[in-house]
Amino acid sequence: MCSRALTIGALAEQTGCNVPTIRYYEEIGLLPPARRRPGGHRFYSEDDLRQLTFIRRCRDFGFSVEQVRTLVSLAQDPDRDCNETRDLAQAHLAEVRRKLIELRALESSLEAFVDNCTAACAGGPASQCTITQDLTGPRGSRCCG
Numbered sequence: 220m221c222s223r224a225l226t227i228g229a230l231a232e233q234t235g236c237n238v239p240t241i242r243y244y245e246e247i248g249l250l251p252p253a254r255r256r257p258g259g260h261r262f263y264s265e266d267d268l269r270q271l272t273f274i275r276r277c278r279d280f281g282f283s284v285e286q287v288r289t290l291v292s293l294a295q296d297p298d299r300d301c302n303e304t305r306d307l308a309q310a311h312l313a314e315v316r317r318k319l320i321e322l323r324a325l326e327s328s329l330e331a332f333v334d335n336c337t338a339a340c341a342g343g344p345a346s347q348c349t350i351t352q353d354l355t356g357p358r359g360s361r362c363c364g
Contacts, residue, residue: 224262
């Protein structure tokens with residue numbers, strides 16, 4: 220396979236990452252250090268492009284840096300079992316579902332704030348708004364739990 224050298228800017232453009240993020244991923248070891256030209260400019264290979272694309276996609280799906288580190292390791296090791304990847308993704312899915320439950324509860328509370336304000340005080344002084352009163356009160360009072 221013919222390998223072309225990519226500048227950091229070209230790598231950023233092709234992967235949708237920004238340059239500081241690429242440098243950060245190198246610094247923390249998710250991406251191997253760039254090779255350098257005699258003048259010190261970084262250059263990257265097609266393999267780097269594939270790995271950075273993989274990393275960015277993992278981050279797009281909300282995997283933590285440590286989870287991405289594990290996924291990169293799994294993807295690079297032909298002796299590791301695919302079930303390890305599935306189990307990590309399954310655990311992440313469970314966390315996403317937990318967060319969705321929390322977000323739905325938050326949505327419900329915010330909706331109650333807005334509805335209470337619309338019914339009780341909309342158009343009145345902000346200092347008397349039911350939303351600010353609810354936020355000032357103890358947790359669990361009125362419309363939020």
